[in-house]
Amino acid sequence: MAKFLNTSGTTYHLEELIKKATDRLVLISPYLQFNERIKELLEDKNRLKIDIRIVYGKSELSPQEINWLKELTFVRTSFCKNLHAKCYLNEHECIITSLNLYEFSQVNNNEMGVLINKNDDGQLYADTYDEVQRIIRISEEVRLSADTEKSTTYQEKPKTESHSKPRNYDKITTAKLAEKFGIDSNEFTKLLAENGYIELKGKKTFLTDKGREVGGEVKKGQYGYFIVWSVDLEISFDDEKTSFADKLKNLFKR
Template structure:
């Protein structure tokens, strides 16, 4: 039968739900912002080649987290406009909750949840599963990366037509890394060594020297933070 969960119980059951997934895992949450524990659990699912679907409505990932996520082959991400539902399920159980993914393992908020299983509540599980699949179907599947910018955003951001480089195309860090035959993290390290980026609290930040070279920091509500660089950047 369905079971009510308070804040601490929600955290416990959610971790167990993720760990016990052996065929599929669906995580539906408005905010895509992952803490270290969630990352550890998802990395394990990826190693086991479990099919993981994450549906979100707003990304708050930092560039380093985006690079981390794009390396996980078996995790697919989808963007759903106006998403407010929080639903986490595997092939055997489901949790409907007020808990966002970014609040996982935190006890500062007061949360309420209900969990139920496919065996004990087959109709309830089927209804939740079907609705989760509907949300997935209406979502836009996205392979999250620093180079993912919609056409409208690219126009708004003047990619390729920056005020300081009207004749020089600007590339995201990942595209520039690909052009140079580097991994994105290696390029970010080189940019930091060149003084164009600095690392603060584990996050890269654009320096004045980087700005002088034509570097730009951008933020998209849909894809998070990223950098743009002149195509012929001297590093």
């Protein structure tokens, strides 16, 4: 029967699921940022010529992730618009979970999931497999492209002409963003937390899914993790009576 997994159990069984794959491996996660252990496991499966499909839903992949993925010959990468599901599957079992395939989530977040074994829960596994295949079918296989200087994410099929403003993928820190808008850094951080874009735990700051949706990204620097935001986020100061909370709401309005 299906087995409940807590945070550590989900991480453990995800690694085991990858290790046990002998024919196929599907990893579905909106956010991608591989830790060294997952990279080692995927590189090993690539050497064994296992068919690996990775489906993601956010286009802000770092150049390092892109260049690493490009080196894996047997990995096919697809982009699925509006993806929120997190599911990991091989030919024997699968995990449905809240855990993104994202280094920060695996280290800091409280997650849970369910492990499904094909032999014990054949119909449940089959239903999950069918939905995984549907997600793959509606996803668009992409050819990743990047260099060490520019954060180009992927090249996709030509789309109809759009008059919307191109998105700028350059990133700046929270403090720099606050400075850009003339807001005190501490006040700005507090407002980000109050509006659900970050979570404060003591002296530590954590990026939420809501923050990622507006372009927030976790980076690892010399002194630990920090958060960066899209440099082209805009805010209006036309109404001086508008509260900082209202201004923040405008800032993240898409």
